[in-house]
Amino acid sequence: MAINLTVELYGNSRIITGQKLVQLKFADSKVGVVEVIQELALLFPALDGKVLDTGHKGLLSSYVFNLNGVGFQDPAKLKLRNGDSLLILPSQAGG
Amino acid sequence: MFGYHNKILIIDVSSKSWRWEDLQEEVVKDFIGGSGLGAYLLYNYCPPGTDPFSPANPLIFCTSPLVGSRLTTTSKFAVVSKSPQTGFIGDSLSSSSLALAIKGIGADAVIILGSSNRWLSLKIDESGIEFNDASHLIGNSTSMTEGNLIEIFGPDYNTACIGPAGENMVRFASISNDGGRQAGRTGNGAVMGSKKIKAISFKGYKKLNYFNEFNLSQTRKQLAIKSLGDATEKYRTLGTMANLSVFDRLKVLPTGNFRNQSNKNFDSVSGEVIHKEEKVSTSHCANCTIGCEKLVTIPNSGSAKVRLEYQSLFALGPLVGISDRETILKSSKFCDEMGMDTISAGSTCAWFMECMQKGLIPERWLDLLPTYENDEDLLKKLLNAIAKRSGIGDILAEGSARVSKEIGLGTEDFAMHVKGLEMPGYEPRSLHTMALALAVSTRGACHNRSSAYEYDFASSSDSGKLSRGQMVVDGEDYSAVMDSLIWCKFVRKVFDDFYVESSEILNDVTGWDMDPNQLARCGERINNLKKQFNIREGWVMDQDNLPKRIFSEPLSDGENRQSLSESDLGTMIKSYYDAREWTSDGLIPESKLKSLGIEC
Numbered sequence A: 001m002a003i004n005l006t007v008e009l010y011g012n013s014r015i016i017t018g019q020k021l022v023q024l025k026f027a028d029s030k031v032g033v034v035e036v037i038q039e040l041a042l043l044f045p046a047l048d049g050k051v052l053d054t055g056h057k058g059l060l061s062s063y064v065f066n067l068n069g070v071g072f073q074d075p076a077k078l079k080l081r082n083g084d085s086l087l088i089l090p091s092q093a094g095g
Numbered sequence B: 001m002f003g004y005h006n007k008i009l010i011i012d013v014s015s016k017s018w019r020w021e022d023l024q025e026e027v028v029k030d031f032i033g034g035s036g037l038g039a040y041l042l043y044n045y046c047p048p049g050t051d052p053f054s055p056a057n058p059l060i061f062c063t064s065p066l067v068g069s070r071l072t073t074t075s076k077f078a079v080v081s082k083s084p085q086t087g088f089i090g091d092s093l094s095s096s097s098l099a100l101a102i103k104g105i106g107a108d109a110v111i112i113l114g115s116s117n118r119w120l121s122l123k124i125d126e127s128g129i130e131f132n133d134a135s136h137l138i139g140n141s142t143s144m145t146e147g148n149l150i151e152i153f154g155p156d157y158n159t160a161c162i163g164p165a166g167e168n169m170v171r172f173a174s175i176s177n178d179g180g181r182q183a184g185r186t187g188n189g190a191v192m193g194s195k196k197i198k199a200i201s202f203k204g205y206k207k208l209n210y211f212n213e214f215n216l217s218q219t220r221k222q223l224a225i226k227s228l229g230d231a232t233e234k235y236r237t238l239g240t241m242a243n244l245s246v247f248d249r250l251k252v253l254p255t256g257n258f259r260n261q262s263n264k265n266f267d268s269v270s271g272e273v274i275h276k277e278e279k280v281s282t283s284h285c286a287n288c289t290i291g292c293e294k295l296v297t298i299p300n301s302g303s304a305k306v307r308l309e310y311q312s313l314f315a316l317g318p319l320v321g322i323s324d325r326e327t328i329l330k331s332s333k334f335c336d337e338m339g340m341d342t343i344s345a346g347s348t349c350a351w352f353m354e355c356m357q358k359g360l361i362p363e364r365w366l367d368l369l370p371t372y373e374n375d376e377d378l379l380k381k382l383l384n385a386i387a388k389r390s391g392i393g394d395i396l397a398e399g400s401a402r403v404s405k406e407i408g409l410g411t412e413d414f415a416m417h418v419k420g421l422e423m424p425g426y427e428p429r430s431l432h433t434m435a436l437a438l439a440v441s442t443r444g445a446c447h448n449r450s451s452a453y454e455y456d457f458a459s460s461s462d463s464g465k466l467s468r469g470q471m472v473v474d475g476e477d478y479s480a481v482m483d484s485l486i487w488c489k490f491v492r493k494v495f496d497d498f499y500v501e502s503s504e505i506l507n508d509v510t511g512w513d514m515d516p517n518q519l520a521r522c523g524e525r526i527n528n529l530k531k532q533f534n535i536r537e538g539w540v541m542d543q544d545n546l547p548k549r550i551f552s553e554p555l556s557d558g559e560n561r562q563s564l565s566e567s568d569l570g571t572m573i574k575s576y577y578d579a580r581e582w583t584s585d586g587l588i589p590e591s592k593l594k595s596l597g598i599e600c
Helices: A012-015 A033-043 B025-031 B034-045 B097-102 B142-153 B187-192 B213-226 B229-239 B239-249 B271-277 B310-315 B324-339 B342-357 B375-388 B390-395 B398-406 B432-440 B455-459 B468-485 B490-495 B497-509 B517-538 B548-552 B566-579 B590-595
Strands: A004-011 A021-026 A065-066 A087-088 B008-013 B015-024 B058-060 B076-082 B088-096 B107-112 B120-125 B128-134 B159-160 B175-177 B181-183 B197-202 B279-284 B293-297 B303-305
Touching: A004 A012, A004 A033, A012 B229, A012 B271, A021 A033, A065 B187, A065 B293, A087 B015, B025 B517, B034 B058, B034 B088, B034 B107, B034 B120, B034 B310, B034 B468, B058 B187, B076 B187, B076 B490, B088 B097, B088 B181, B088 B187, B088 B517, B097 B159, B097 B197, B142 B159, B142 B175, B142 B197, B142 B324, B175 B187, B181 B187, B213 B229, B213 B490, B213 B497, B229 B239, B239 B293, B239 B310, B293 B432, B303 B324, B310 B324, B324 B342, B324 B375, B342 B375, B342 B390, B342 B398, B375 B390, B432 B455, B432 B468, B432 B566, B455 B468, B468 B490, B468 B497, B468 B517, B468 B566, B497 B517, B517 B566, B517 B590
Parallel strands: A004 A087, B008 B107, B120 B197
Antiparallel strands: A004 A021, A065 A087, B008 B015, B058 B076, B058 B107, B076 B088, B120 B128, B159 B175, B159 B197, B175 B181, B279 B293, B293 B303
């Protein structure tokens, strides 16, 4: 079953892409953050090395994932479902 | 001693005299410098029970062993006094060339005692002190004052000054330096005003020796490179204003005086939109590689720029229910020019606006209000009145805690402060570790002396099995070491192992043999001394608390309910006291003080 995800971009990721929201569609329901990262890298190569790690396995340590604006979880344990919003946020909370 | 001058300059502005005292090595081994040394000096130089506006309240400027080392972000100083907002320890940090100039005169700390009978501007250099008449500077904004003194003394002098708010002893007045940087919180500007000191200008180039200059030069290079990596990306790109859109999305952005019922959209004041639609430039403190400062050109104001931070953006925008960007930028600039803490100023206005809406402000006070067109206009006029203590501003200049206590009628429940210090932009109903830190902090509702929000923003697996009490203790002790060495907080993630690397650097500076555990112990000692100062000045357990609204008004967006009960906070406070090895009443046992080497 296909699933639709919304990726919300914050901080410099929004400045680089000029996008606040990115809609992604995956044919396979077993989608994880690595697939999301690879899709973003294709859509926005400028994120490479600035937000996304160059191996396209995850985010640089300056960014973190948050699922649906609710909880911060280990990316490896994230279970993405149809209709989820995946937030990419700056990891430094200070200020 | 390497890294220190071993000297404290003590100035009495009543008698216009000064003297030098030795600073003992055992003191700085225990309290390091910055806010730690400031706490030690305050404890010893402020007589018990001193009124914050009494001549006996010392106004202390502290440098640190790293000032002058040219390590990135270390050009910082602490200002410490008994706070006119809380009646407890008041300390705030600021940065840049002034820190180098203070240390350059040969002082590790400068303590100002007494009170002048006329306005003074102090000129301090290696040859001595001039107590100059400052009557011609009175009424000047902070930037005008700095500019005037550069014209008079020359550009080699660096100045700390107050604006009209400090002159008028607005309880949340700040001290400004280096073109608008602020020692903002806890009202040190009001203490400076109470002493009738408009400005203090320093010039000095006294050199210090470092124990291992070779190692330090290597560390300088390594830290400079690391400071430009992922760990500081947010600060270098958007600065702290990047927080606003994130906090809004995560529902941890307090709005409308923490009612959080606003239907307003704050997108237009997010860091991302400001960067896109306004002219933004970057500035650095002296010896800083990061460059977190974002100077925003204010629309319709010529070339005027404001140094914009998240807390100012929050306090003069969402907190007062305002989303008009130009109003926020102008208000932030106005507070900097008048020398007022933006958080306390915005929070006091937010409290007043809510109480007005609820019909709780006495008629006689409403008569003192200037006419206004809308909320944006009202905010600007309230800030103006507060800085000048004119009309209603003379009342609001006391801060929301004092004024609400005077009115009564339940308005105290809407005054969003802890111990008299207004709350920063972190929502305690959602961020429970932060809630605990805000409640127990020795300087009142403070976000900077624990960075406890980091635990709330981390995944649960990162925090392990620590109790919230232990998390806050760890955050406070770590912050106390940072604020005493002094590192900028924005460099904290640059370290792989903070205590190991910082102790090695401290040893390279001083020639000591301090191990990481001993350095961590300094943080614990500093926080215990700060608490002991507060206990001496009348702290009672009820003051470790949060405003009633936090317990009685849960947040809800339909699906998710964020709340914090009074009993949950009580449980967390108990776990904090346990982690501190304090009594169940939050007092410090004699044995604990003794084990830390604190003599009271």
